[in-house]
Amino acid sequence: MAQVHLKNVSKSYGALEVVHGINLDIDHNEFVVLVGPSGCGKSTTLRMIAGLESITGGDVLIGENIVNDLPPRDRNISMVFQNYALYPHMTVGENLGFSLKIAGKSQDQIDAAVAEAAAILSLTEYLERKPGALSGGQRQRVAMGRAIVRHPDVFLFDEPLSNLDAKLRAQMRVEIKKLHQKIQTTIVYVTHDQVEAMTLADRIVIMRDGHIEQQGTPLEVFEAPANTFVATFIGSPPMNLLDGIVQQDGTLQLGGGVTLNVPQQYTAKTRPGQKVVLGFRADNLMPCGHSLPMEGESAEIEMTVVLSEPLGTETLLFGALAGQEVQAKMLNPRPVSNGERMMFNLDLTRVHLFDGESQKSLR
């Protein structure tokens, strides 16, 4: 149990800076997920917290202490690696107990701790096996068990589920969440999968190119993305984005002659002539007669369906609007033929406007 603070932390490899002065405060027992596209510096950040990577600038604090120059063994952290990083020459039991053995614990203490961790992760029957004789999911659990036997201050996970198949991943996601509730420890978890981020996190930290773009609870970043990058990165399907220009008369001119009213909540925040980006999720664009009742302001839009993807309880519709592809959602679906023209309702109370230049939210 400990707080973790990153203060203006940066990392360079030679002349190339890959993490640019990030600030992050992580609370006791908080489950923080670092998410972002490949190469954005998530692993590097995590490895700097672990002490596996030196820090070029700034400070890393665990608890009250600056740990910049401490080796990993003095930080009381444990880490789960993407490729599990099990010790192939040790049995599962020895893998689990290794850190305790190194710490000089008695064999009785080690056995008790290993048995406890094995029970939590249902590994008891595999304790005598070598990692080579385990399935991917079992190895994954051993890697987690190795991390929990020590009761560290902080858990670090680097994409621990990315080598598992979809079903096992969903299963392990639940396991990790349960584990967090059971052992109550600060967790920093890296993933590039936004579903994992949304489901696991107390707080999501979205990174791009070595910067933090936004942080907040899963709902906050979903409902109020700070910029177009976050808007398209979080949520599935990604948010539809359309370029437009605010007109003198308070309307919003999209390409291809489509015009909407500027939503009420944004009228005070836009000025005529301003280039903006309109963003809305598929859930807020629904065919008339197949939508949820819309209470506030809404707009009717006609669109040709290019493709439909039936998902059972709903159907995803792909269409072209203002020259760009957009996705809509149809509830109580009926078969839709490609090329069919349909009327859609856009829920204006839930749309987002971003500045055309800075791509930042105008909220």
Add this chain to the structure above:
Amino acid sequence: MSRLKLPQWFVLLLPAIIILSAVVLIPLLLSLYSSFTPYRLTRPETLYKWIGTFNYEKAITNANFWAAFGRTVLLLTIALNVEMLLGLGLALLVNRVTWGQRGLRTLMMFPMMFSPVLVGFQFKFIFNDNVGLVNNALQSLGFSDVAIPWLVDANLAMFSIIFAEVWTSTSVFAILILAGLFAIPRDPLEAAKVDGCTPWQTFRHITLPYLMPFIYIALAIRSLDVARAYDIVQIMTNGGPARRTELIWTMIGRTGYVDAKMGYANAMGYISIFLAIFFTIYFFKKLNAARTELGMGG
């Protein structure tokens, strides 16, 4: 015309079978046969006289043979252990070097590039008691004022030979172990750091188990090499003085070609091959065990 129809696989293998018999099998059988005769190179007709296991009995009861045998085992044990430790140290050091490592690796191979005969001459000169480098250096630096008989005293001569052997072959270990170091995945090493290991503990518990297969391969190769050691000793001391550095193969060589007792030499050769086979099997067993440890073997 009825022709004997050979199975196809046999026909396909025939060239290999013919070549192998001509090059390996027939000489092998011939030498085995000759070890049961009093065959002397100078009197070819002796090849046709069967004397049973007489040569073997003579070798087994010959104290000189066992002394040479023991000396070979001693050389093998000391040289291999020293080479292994030095090679391991060297590999670990080179592995830490980040700048100019390629150059260093090439440099490391230099001793292997010299013919053992030349190495023998080189050390024969270096350890010469009158004009040798070592004695001259010791005397000019004032450590000693007598000519130390490096190649004449039995223990010193053995030491000198081991020194030459280690000088030539440490790099075999260093290079194989370095290859092993390169093959270690980064993750378990980092996991060990996170698990609280000091650098020494990481080496002891993670690096070394990963290196063991490579070490055993090097030991297996080198044990065969040293068990048939001949050239360096032949040049440096010629097995002397008074047989004090005689190894199995210098003794066999002398018996076969100087004394011309080929049958007897062959018998001794067959006995000593067991030595080589024993070490090979031993190290391969160890190798397999180490590989199984790592979950690599079958």
